[in-house]
Amino acid sequence: MSHSHSHAPGEEHSHSHAQEAPQSPVLPAPDPALQALIDEDFQPVALSLSDDRHNVYCGAHRLEKCDACDVDYVGLNRLSSLLAVNPNLLCPPPANVVTQKVSQVVKATKDEGNSLFKSSLHTAAINRYTAAASIAVSRPPWEANQLMRDELSTVISNRSAAFYEAQDYVSALADAEAVISMRRNWSKGHFRKAKALLGMRKLRDAAEAVKLGLSFEPANAELVTFLAEIEKFEKKLQDEKYEARVQEKLIAA
Known part of the structure; x- marks a missing residue:
């Protein structure tokens, strides 16, 4: 008796048979002790x-x-x-199923902010970055959380830079801290924090922020260069203070 074959060369034979109905999984009986604890802890809510x-x-x-x-x-x-x-x-679909339209809109809105930033229209750029952030957090809750965090941290990092250029150092620092909370091992968040602190003339705090970033990425050129700039600026301020004290002593003499 012949069987019907449906396979390509080199593949295993696939014989046609009547399809069996899937069996429902047999659920284990609940543990009585655990169920009693759950029932005891249950509080009805109106x-x-x-x-x-x-x-x-x-x-x-x-x-x-x-x-x-x-x-x-x-x-x-x-x-x-x-x-x-x-x-x-x-x-809900699996977490690896991503809504591509959301990604496209987030990127397009962020790119609008980038164009405004490059044109020194920092307030307008901040508004577009804020819009992109709002879209990023609107992803369906079943999607992988890391995707939203990556998108959001990039947008907020850019907004921190725009706040810095607008000389709103407090907002720049708040955004940098938010980036670090989402992606602690990403150098850009630590760089943004250091920039904001430098704008606030908190040089030692800025240097510490860079050093923390370097603990995650020791060879990061941006952080290495910025740390050298901070130390150079700090030395310049120390020299200026020293010269001022010398001048005060000469005048007093």
């Missing part, structure tokens, strides 16, 4: 549903995030809304 029944709120105040009720449903509601507008999604 909920209120939206009219479309997609979102939940606290029962007492109908708020997504309520300090009085100690609940926060913002993330849950966002996931629920995304699934509701995509009815074909029976469940």
Whole structure:
């Protein structure tokens, strides 16, 4: 009796057989002791549903995030809304499935900011970087978090540079700290922090920021050069202070 073959040269034979129905996995019985602990710890919470029944709120105040009720449903509601507008999604896709349109819009908005920055239109550049950051954090919650962090840290790093050029050193420092919190081993965040601190005339703090960056990337040319500039500037200030003291003594004499 002959069998039907469907394979290319060099491939294994694939004989046609009736397809077996997939079997449902057999779930293990819950551990009674663990289940008892869960039941003991469970506290019922009063909920209120939206009219479309997609979102939940606290029962007492109908708020997504309520300090009085100690609940926060913002993330849950966002996931629920995304699934509701995509009815074909029976469940969230794998984390490695990326929404390319979001990446494209983030990049395009960031590039607009870069063009404005190069034209010394720093306030306008800050606005575009802020818009790009808002888009970056709007990714669906099931996507890989690292992608959002990489996009966001790059945009915020650029915004820190724009704040620095606008002489808003406090905002530049805040953005640099945010970059470091997202990508601690990335040299650019430490460079941005050092620049902001230098603008605030905190030379020793700026040098320490560079040294921390160099602990992650010892051969980073940008950090090595900037540390030398800081030390040169610090020496110049020390020399100026020394000359001023000498002048004061000569005048007093």
